[in-house]
Amino acid sequence: MSSYSAPLREIRFTLHDLLGVEPTFARLGFEDAGRETVDAILEEAARFCGTVLAPLNRVGDEHGVDFDRDSASVATAPGFKDAYVQFAEGGWGGLSASAEYGGMGMPHALGLPVEEMIDAANLAWGNFPLLSHGAQSALLHHGEQWQREVFLTRLVSAEWTGTMCLTEPHCGTDLGLLRTRAEPATDGSYAITGTKIFITAGEHDLTPNIVHLVLARLPDAPAGSKGISLFIVPKFKVARDGTVGERNALRCGAVEHKMGIHGSATCVMNFDGAQGYLVGEAHRGLAAMFTMMNSARIGVGMQGLGLSERAWQNALRYSRERLQSRALSGAKFPDRPADPIMVQPDVRRMLLTCKALIEGGRALGYHAGLQIDLAAHADSEAERKDADDLLGFLTPIVKACLTEWGIECTYHALQCYGGHGYIAEHGMEQLARDARITTLYEGTTGIQALDLMGRKTMQLQGAGLKVFLGMVQRFCEQQVGNAMLAEFIGPLMEKAQEWQALTIAIAKRAGGDPEEIGAAAYDYLFYSGYVVLAYWWARSVAAADASSHPQAFKDAKRETARFYYARLLPRTLAHRAAIESGTAPLLALDEAAFDA
Numbered sequence: 178m179s180s181y182s183a184p185l186r187e188i189r190f191t192l193h194d195l196l197g198v199e200p201t202f203a204r205l206g207f208e209d210a211g212r213e214t215v216d217a218i219l220e221e222a223a224r225f226c227g228t229v230l231a232p233l234n235r236v237g238d239e240h241g242v243d244f245d246r247d248s249a250s251v252a253t254a255p256g257f258k259d260a261y262v263q264f265a266e267g268g269w270g271g272l273s274a275s276a277e278y279g280g281m282g283m284p285h286a287l288g289l290p291v292e293e294m295i296d297a298a299n300l301a302w303g304n305f306p307l308l309s310h311g312a313q314s315a316l317l318h319h320g321e322q323w324q325r326e327v328f329l330t331r332l333v334s335a336e337w338t339g340t341m342c343l344t345e346p347h348c349g350t351d352l353g354l355l356r357t358r359a360e361p362a363t364d365g366s367y368a369i370t371g372t373k374i375f376i377t378a379g380e381h382d383l384t385p386n387i388v389h390l391v392l393a394r395l396p397d398a399p400a401g402s403k404g405i406s407l408f409i410v411p412k413f414k415v416a417r418d419g420t421v422g423e424r425n426a427l428r429c430g431a432v433e434h435k436m437g438i439h440g441s442a443t444c445v446m447n448f449d450g451a452q453g454y455l456v457g458e459a460h461r462g463l464a465a466m467f468t469m470m471n472s473a474r475i476g477v478g479m480q481g482l483g484l485s486e487r488a489w490q491n492a493l494r495y496s497r498e499r500l501q502s503r504a505l506s507g508a509k510f511p512d513r514p515a516d517p518i519m520v521q522p523d524v525r526r527m528l529l530t531c532k533a534l535i536e537g538g539r540a541l542g543y544h545a546g547l548q549i550d551l552a553a554h555a556d557s558e559a560e561r562k563d564a565d566d567l568l569g570f571l572t573p574i575v576k577a578c579l580t581e582w583g584i585e586c587t588y589h590a591l592q593c594y595g596g597h598g599y600i601a602e603h604g605m606e607q608l609a610r611d612a613r614i615t616t617l618y619e620g621t622t623g624i625q626a627l628d629l630m631g632r633k634t635m636q637l638q639g640a641g642l643k644v645f646l647g648m649v650q651r652f653c654e655q656q657v658g659n660a661m662l663a664e665f666i667g668p669l670m671e672k673a674q675e676w677q678a679l680t681i682a683i684a685k686r687a688g689g690d691p692e693e694i695g696a697a698a699y700d701y702l703f704y705s706g707y708v709v710l711a712y713w714w715a716r717s718v719a720a721a722d723a724s725s726h727p728q729a730f731k732d733a734k735r736e737t738a739r740f741y742y743a744r745l746l747p748r749t750l751a752h753r754a755a756i757e758s759g760t761a762p763l764l765a766l767d768e769a770a771f772d773a
């Protein structure tokens with residue numbers, strides 16, 4: 178079985194030494210988020226995840242969920258419910274929710290490391306509370322006051338969980354196709370009818386009620402995505418005064434059998450005139466849902482990161498223990514029957530790739546999370562806008578890169594085990610299977626790429642990119658003359674200039690042919706992700722050097738940064754070449770000729 182121990186030293190390094198969150202939290206008015214409190218929360222989260230959730234990871238995979246067709250009920254794996262009770266009692270559901278609604282009022286930038294730990298410890302379990310965060314932010318920003326008091330408070334306390342009901346059998350990426358209907362009732366509520374599929378935590382036994390946030394069409398709705406509204410549809414009816422009533426007209430019709438996250442309930446949900454309440458304005462549901470999706474997308478990025486971390490920890494330990502062959506230059510451990518596989522350059526390639534993507538990815542993810550706090554609480558309008566632009570720009574990068582790298586890292590980690598990684602005993606194949614979903618739900622990688630290239634870069638005239646490039650430029654200027662960092666600063670400046678030029682070139686080509694956006698999007702997203710990580714690796718070396726960490730830690734940061742610049746940053750060359758090849762290699766072959 179794979180084990181997990183929260184990487185507290187790395188998490189603290191990223192938050193404190195690299196991002197310097199303590200003064201930022203204080204400036205934003207989080208008076209209770211001083212370093213001692215932050216560290217105490219991280220430690221307690223690490224304990225909960227390591228001792229309560231991690232041991233249930235294998236249980237959930239082997240047991241899955243039980244669906245009883247007659248009662249339409251879902252029983253979670255043994256131990257899941259007890260763990261959820263402890264989660265609720267610990268107040269974890271409301272860690273970064275406003276105190277006004279019963280939360281702890283901590284910054285989002287602190288919520289993300291906790292999510293990372295939960296996902297690493299037990300991704301399938303973590304999916305039950307995950308969407309409650311998204312539901313909380315949709316209700317906070319778009320709900321009426323009574324909806325916040327009645328529903329938001331119970332999501333924050335984790336008394337109930339939330340879902341996101343978007344997908345229908347014929348409607349996945351293209352929500353404009355959705356058919357679920359909402360008929361106004363005389364009492365101001367709506368009757369919701371339709372079928373939603375693939376609904377995470379749509380039914381379960383962890384809480385007495387479930388708050389479904391459902392996208393549906395009103396009778397007078399315009400066609401397409403402009404005619405979608407958002408509704409709260411609880412499993413048990415809830416009156417405006419908060420009183421819980423009878424069972425609502427909705428049922429789980431089936432649970433899916435799937436490749437990974439067996440312990441997570443992925444449900445078909447049938448709504449048959451179920452009572453619901455409109456959230457926000459009619460026909461503006463997609464905007465409200467996007468509030469939910471942005472928070473969930475960064476959350477899914479944390480899933481990729483958490484799984485990578487867990488897989489890497491185990492692969493590292495195994496690679497130190499597994500004795501096979503000798504080093505190419507002669508025995509490194511002559512007293513043993515063979516050298517540990519870790520002496521082999523190829524094994525080190527896999528381990529270092531994981532280390533570089535995980536630690537760099539952690540900085541990328543937490544920094545994006547910090548923008549949520551800055552966008553909401555910074556003093557000046559200009560700083561709030563910059564943070565909002567940056568958050569919008571970084572969200573698809575966090576979601577897509579951390580999850581695709583999650584697949585890469587769990588596969589590298591499995592590979593380090595050889596055939597022992599492929600069999601179930603060591604738990605490595607579970608991590609690889611579990612990671613696979615993360616690039617699909619909450620918008621596939623292709624959709625994140627289009628969001629970054631189309632909406633966040635072209636439509637917004639590169640607003641977020643400009644903020645990020647400004648950060649890179651300021652950092653590089655500060656380091657001019659710093660011989661210790663020179664090996665990173667030169668290449669970083671070159672890449673930043675190339676990134677800008679590449680963006681302008683795509684924009685020009687797209688002016689004449691919109692297909693250019695689709696053709697460039699995937700490679701542009703990864704190109705961007707690798708440059709962002711180059712920035713964080715250069716900054717990590719500087720932050721480690723300036724810190725009080727032991728010399729071995731500083732050396733490890735520098736050598737990993739060197740590995741990153743030498744071995745991973747050059748991936749941008751292939752992405753650039755693909756972008757520059759334009760649409761022709763993708764579109765020249767006639768559709769009908771694919772199998773000619």
Ligand SMILES: Cc1cc2nc3c(=O)[nH]c(=O)nc-3n(C[C@H](O)[C@H](O)[C@H](O)COP(=O)(O)OP(=O)(O)OC[C@H]3O[C@@H](n4cnc5c(N)ncnc54)[C@H](O)[C@@H]3O)c2cc1C
Pocket residue numbers: 340341342343344348349350351374375376377378435443614617618619620621622623624627
């Ligand atoms: C385990 C699991 C849990 C889920 N949980 C939820 C949930 O809680 N709530 C919910 O509402 N949904 C949920 N989903 C649904 C999930 O979000 C969708 O599966 C996903 O959005 C993709 O939709 P689709 O499967 O219909 O694929 P499609 O939309 O049919 O896409 C198929 C392929 O075509 C590509 N594609 C489609 N359109 C475009 C385009 N315009 N440009 C480029 N490429 C395109 C996609 O990238 C993808 O590769 C879940 C799914 C799974 C498997």
